Amino acid sequence: xxxxxxxxxxxxxxxxxxxxxxxxxxxxxxxxxxxxxxxxxxxxxxxxxxxxxxxxxxxxxxxxxxxxxxxxxxxxxxxxxxxxxxxxxxxxxxxxxxxxxxxxxxxxxxxxxxxxxxxxxxxxxxxxxxxxxxxxxxxxxxxxxxxxxxxxxxxxxxxxxxxxxxxxxxxxxxxxxxxxxxxxxxxxxxxxxxxxxxxxxxxxxxxxxxxxxxxxxxxxxxxxxxxxxxxxxxxxxxxxxxxxxxxxxxxxxxxxxxxxxxxxxxxxxxxxxxxxxxxxxxxxxxxxxxxxxxxxxxxxxxxxxxxxxxxxxxxxxxxxxxxxxxxxxxxxxxxxxxxxxxxxxxxxxxxxxxxxxxxxxxxxxxxxxxxxxxxxxxxxxxxxxxxxxxxxxxxxxxxxxxxxxxxxxxxxxxxxxxxxxxxxxxxxxxxxxxxxxxxxxxxxxxxxxxxx
Amino acid sequence: xxxxxxxxxxxxxxxxxxxxxxxxxxxxxxxxxxxxxxxxxxxxxxxxxxxxxxxxxxxxxxxxxxxxxxxxxxxxxxxxxxxxxxxxxxxxxxxxxxxxxxxxxxxxxxxxxxxxxxxxxxxxxxxxxxxxxxxxxxxxxxxxxxxxxxxxxxxx
Numbered sequence: 331x332x333x334x335x336x337x338x339x340x341x342x343x344x345x346x347x348x349x350x351x352x353x354x355x356x357x358x359x360x361x362x363x364x365x366x367x368x369x370x371x372x373x374x375x376x377x378x379x380x381x382x383x384x385x386x387x388x389x390x391x392x393x394x395x396x397x398x399x400x401x402x403x404x405x406x407x408x409x410x411x412x413x414x415x416x417x418x419x420x421x422x423x424x425x426x427x428x429x430x431x432x433x434x435x436x437x438x439x440x441x442x443x444x445x446x447x448x449x450x451x452x453x454x455x456x457x458x459x460x461x462x463x464x465x466x467x468x469x470x471x472x473x474x475x476x477x478x479x480x481x482x483x484x485x486x487x488x489x490x491x492x493x494x495x496x497x498x499x500x501x502x503x504x505x506x507x508x509x510x511x512x513x514x515x516x517x518x519x520x521x522x523x524x525x526x527x528x529x530x531x532x533x534x535x536x537x538x539x540x541x542x543x544x545x546x547x548x549x550x551x552x553x554x555x556x557x558x559x560x561x562x563x564x565x566x567x568x569x570x571x572x573x574x575x576x577x578x579x580x581x582x583x584x585x586x587x588x589x590x591x592x593x594x595x596x597x598x599x600x601x602x603x604x605x606x607x608x609x610x611x612x613x614x615x616x617x618x619x620x621x622x623x624x625x626x627x628x629x630x631x632x633x634x635x636x637x638x639x640x641x642x643x644x645x646x647x648x649x650x651x652x653x654x655x656x657x658x659x660x661x662x663x664x665x666x667x668x669x670x671x672x673x674x675x676x677x678x679x680x681x682x683x684x685x686x687x688x689x690x691x692x693x694x695x696x697x698x699x700x701x702x703x704x705x706x707x708x709x710x711x712x713x714x715x716x717x718x719x720x721x722x723x724x725x726x727x728x729x730x731x732x733x734x735x736x737x738x739x740x741x742x743x744x745x746x747x748x749x750x751x752x753x754x755x756x757x758x759x760x761x762x763x764x765x766x767x768x769x770x771x772x773x774x775x776x777x778x779x780x781x782x
Numbered sequence: 783x784x785x786x787x788x789x790x791x792x793x794x795x796x797x798x799x800x801x802x803x804x805x806x807x808x809x810x811x812x813x814x815x816x817x818x819x820x821x822x823x824x825x826x827x828x829x830x831x832x833x834x835x836x837x838x839x840x841x842x843x844x845x846x847x848x849x850x851x852x853x854x855x856x857x858x859x860x861x862x863x864x865x866x867x868x869x870x871x872x873x874x875x876x877x878x879x880x881x882x883x884x885x886x887x888x889x890x891x892x893x894x895x896x897x898x899x900x901x902x903x904x905x906x907x908x909x910x911x912x913x914x915x916x917x918x919x920x921x922x923x924x925x926x927x928x929x930x931x932x933x934x935x936x937x938x
Binding site: 340342343344346347350351354367370371374375377378379381382383385386406407408410411412415 | 797800801804805808809811812815816819830833834837840841844854855856893894895898916917918919920921928930931932934
């Protein structure tokens with residue numbers, strides 16, 4: 331052993347070699363700065379594109395009117411100014427109410443209008459209709475869901491955003507598939523139950539999905555208890571905004587035996603009911619107790635009613651099935667409506683000094699409660715009268731619409747392009763809000779990356 | 783035994799030779815790798831420095847009142863013309879204002895949908911040098927009208 335002093339062994343050399351080779355990668359790796367600059371540059375380019383687009387025409391005008399679409403304007407900026415750029419982008423509007431909400435339903439025999447699923451679809455479609463809000467339509471498109479194929483997260487679930495169950499038979503259908511519906515809602519879907527509560531109170535879904543902990547004692551609504559109920563007293567309570575943001579429209583139709591005009595009624599609460607007549611030329615006449623207060627009016631014209639200045643926002647011929655000749659007149663909301671709370675138990679939609687719109691509380695009225703379940707939302711609406719017919723009051727139609735829109739998804743992809751998962755990318759945000767009918771804040775998120 | 787050991791004086795063992803050769807090979811490999819990488823690192827550092835200057839210049843022009851902007855990304859034709867004139871008269875002063883080092887140069891070009899307008903350039907860009915590029919978009923106001931333009935800054 332003495333003779334081996336000062337010698338190096340092969341194993342030591344191998345170790346030193348490995349250390350040398352491995353350490354080279356560690357020493358030189360951090361010196362690659364290329365991606366850092368790319369990230370900064372992409373972020374600044376995104377910022378300058380959104381700012382320039384906003385200077386040219388307010389971004390919200392493009393987002394809400396969709397003409398010209400914001401992506402067309404951004405394409406113009408990037409690809410037509412100074413030749414082609416190897417830049418790609420995706421664009422998403424976050425928090426906005428989407429332009430289209432797919433509403434699923436299912437009924438069999440007795441649960442359908444006239445025992446016919448096709449008629450039921452038309453009935454629900456006419457009730458929900460499409461909603462004019464903040465300069466664009468929100469389409470509520472109704473489609474039938476096959477519950478035998480529905481598993482809560484599969485292909486059938488992917489067809490819809492919100493499921494609506496009207497009446498005892500349809501709500502029972504949900505209960506029979508409660509596991510799938512629980513999965514659907516927990517994954518971010520929405521569900522709306524609209525039924526006389528007495529007929530469905532013993533179903534398990536009342537607790538597992540709609541969050542009812544205690545059903546009411548007879549005629550004692552104060553014994554209701556909900557888990558995770560949305561607090562109606564919080565500022566900017568969404569259903570309140572939606573209720574008043576989408577509620578002012580009147581459906582006019584031919585009275586029996588008369589094809590010269592279409593008639594409807596504008597209900598401003600209390601005794602403030604106005605007859606709305608639309609003639610063949612789509613001119614609108616509005617009368618109150620025999621007095622004409624708006625004659626041959628058109629879109630944009632205004633009149634005074636119930637002490638308020640009200641204007642006609644839009645007149646359009648639209649309907650489905652037998653009602654395809656209906657004309658809908660949209661009015662601007664005349665009043666400063668607010669939701670107030672009736673104590674700790676129930677929320678109420680109450681217009682200023684207008685008791686007739688106490689729509690969410692009272693022994694004879696209906697109640698709406700909103701719950702968050704996992705990532706999804708459940709709306710519970712009860713009324714003894716669940717028929718979606720001509721007599722159905724405007725306010726409950728509006729509540730139902732507000733419930734469906736609230737339970738629906740938020741955000742919309744304006745442009746979705748795939749990028750390589752390993753490519754360097756940057757995100758730029760633009761915050762804004764729109765407040766034509768109701769306050770609607772949003773965030774435009776632009777993701778940019780280079781292609782090589 | 784002592785005699786045998788004495789006879790091995792001045793001889794290398796096989797182990798030693800193998801270790802020596804292996805170590806030499808590794809040292810040579812590491813040296814060649816370093817020789818390949820180090821110029822790249824210098825080039826990268828140089829490019830990064832120029833990217834940083836181009837980025838800083840682009841941001842200054844696009845957002846600063848002393849550049850082209852009245853407000854961030856809102857440019858005026860008057861300021862574009864001013865910069866063009868200053869650059870024609872004193873390219874060095876423009877470089878100084880932008881913080882471009884003496885050994886580097888800058889080229890500033892503005893595009894709209896139909897035209898390409900060189901706002902500032904000095905001597906031609908030498909071949910083989912690394913470049914830093916920066917792009918910004920801005921809205922140019924002119925006689926009550928406006929149009930989105932693209933600003934391209936190249937530092938060499």
